Amino acid sequence: xxxxxxxxxxACNDFKADxxxxxxxxxxxxxxxxxxxxxxxxxxxxxxMDRYEGFIVDLLYxxxxxxxxxxxxNLVKDEKYGYCHSEENEYCSHWTGMIGEVYRGxxxxxxxxxxxxxxxxxxxxxxxxxYDGGLVLLAPKKGNLDTVEQAVQSGYKFIGVKGGSTxxxxxxxxxxxxxxxxTEFSADSVKEAYAKMKSxxxxxxxxxxxxxxxxxxxxxxxxxxxxxxxxxVSYGIALPKGAAKRVGNAVYEVRTLIDxxxxxxxxx
Numbered sequence: 001x002x003x004x005x006x007x008x009x010x011a012c013n014d015f016k017a018d019x020x021x022x023x024x025x026x027x028x029x030x031x032x033x034x035x036x037x038x039x040x041x042x043x044x045x046x047x048x049m050d051r052y053e054g055f056i057v058d059l060l061y062x063x064x065x066x067x068x069x070x071x072x073x074n075l076v077k078d079e080k081y082g083y084c085h086s087e088e089n090e091y092c093s094h095w096t097g098m099i100g101e102v103y104r105g106x107x108x109x110x111x112x113x114x115x116x117x118x119x120x121x122x123x124x125x126x127x128x129x130x131y132d133g134g135l136v137l138l139a140p141k142k143g144n145l146d147t148v149e150q151a152v153q154s155g156y157k158f159i160g161v162k163g164g165s166t167x168x169x170x171x172x173x174x175x176x177x178x179x180x181x182x183t184e185f186s187a188d189s190v191k192e193a194y195a196k197m198k199s200x201x202x203x204x205x206x207x208x209x210x211x212x213x214x215x216x217x218x219x220x221x222x223x224x225x226x227x228x229x230x231x232x233v234s235y236g237i238a239l240p241k242g243a244a245k246r247v248g249n250a251v252y253e254v255r256t257l258i259d260x261x262x263x264x265x266x267x268x
Contacts, residue, residue, distance in 0.1 A: 021068035110238035126236035134229035139205035
């Protein structure tokens, strides 16, 4: 639907309020409460975004009203956020997950709890942040832990989701605390990591993003979020590199319009 930015060879403008009006935009996302989950409160069959609920749906409905577009959510086929195996300074072109779907042009954008990370910026552009948070540890209450440091000192093992920015952080970080943690990136989703923790009655917890951790703790009174963030993260909308739309003889950058809409929502 969109083309590469051609400002060098075609007249280009930075902003056009109704640029996307009438467009149907294909969005890739991933099931991970409270950001996106299937609705279970409907009496009959539902279609489109009405099949889902959560923060991402609320955000997309607001953007629909502001931009005059129709969003269509497509769950990412491999259930991954986006990971690419390469050397530290090597360009990577074989991406998995939502990043891969945007990179290959399978969809128009990715909207999820997807972290803005340097490696990912090789493959896609990101909008400004729509959510800021961080990684935390989720542990059983029976362990009588309060802080991350106590968990590390007590010899806890923490399970994480493999093939994403969290695993990359632990693999590359020089932070003494992160390096001292016993971590196992063996789960395909937060749901699976949580289930593994619950099935093991020993000193086991989960490395998880703050919003997901709070949601899980609200649903299960036997677990708690430990005090202390492991890092700070920002979530942005992933777009194809230089995503633009031609209108007449001019080419308009899509990211500028998305950023304007997100900024407007933040300061309302």
